[in-house]
Amino acid sequence: MSDLRITEAFLYMDYLRMSECIQISIAVCRIGIYTCFRALCCKGPPPARPEYDLVCIGLTGSGKTSLLSKLCSESPEEVVSTTGFSIKAVPFQNAILNVKELGGADNIRKYWSRYYQGSQGVIFVLDSASSEDDLETARNELHSALQHPQLCTLPFLILANHQDKPAARSVQEIKKYFELEPLARGKRWILQPCSLDNMDALKDSFSQLINVLEEKDHDVVRM
Ligand SMILES: Nc1nc2c(ncn2[C@@H]2O[C@H](COP(=O)(O)OP(=O)(O)OP(=O)(O)O)[C@@H](O)[C@H]2O)c(=O)[nH]1
Ligand SMILES: [Mg+2]
DSSP, X not given: OOHHHHHHHHHHHHHHHHHHHHHHHHHHHHHHHHHHHHHHHSOOOOOOOOEEEEEEEOOTTSSHHHHHHHHTTOOGGGOOOOSSEXXXXXXXXXXXXXXXXXXXXXXXXXXXXXXXXXXXXEEEEEETTSOHHHHHHHHHHHHHHHHOTTTTTSOEEEEEEOTXXXXXXXXXXXXXXXXXXXXXXXSOEEEEEOOTTOHHHHHHHHHHXXXXXXXXXXXXXXX
């Protein structure tokens, strides 16, 4: 074979290799563009979160509005005592809680039971640092709620709020004082210490409540 032929054959092989590389590069680019397009444009709507209707009760000043406002990232400075009731949709990663807060003043509490219908769970907020008299009133109200025909089968989240105050009772003291063990036997309930400045504890207790509402946690009655 002449030198010229050999050179031509080498050039042709180089040409084939180069075109192969170009074709592979184009294929890789096409896959990349397609993946980006799917990620940006074809992403479907996020799956709908389940919604639960809850009722939130507790004496005036226990912190119901403040806690719910903080969970909704609203400014706690604007909190005023609730006259009647107020409803907030509190968003969580895996659920939306439609919480109906009932004002806790003396003249409003007697109407609480009119607003229980349709509830799927109960949030009871108490001031762990309150006077003996107020604590006793809170205990009576919690006992009435736990025994009410429209609430007695529902999961209860009991928030022992105001834990940042030096006078706050511990969870063990509250559990004993509120006689939760005999009264709440057989019911699904969570007792959680919390305060306005500890959102992690608060969010954790709501996650537990959502698990109970979804019936993922069958072992939540803590005796
Ligand atoms: N130090 C302290 N103060 C709190 C805490 N939670 C609420 N408060 C304060 O307690 C006061 C009453 O809070 P609210 O959220 O209005 O109480 P509420 O239970 O909604 O009261 P009503 O709507 O009247 O039934 C406000 O000044 C809050 O800032 C807490 O954990 N620690
Ligand atoms: Mg309020």
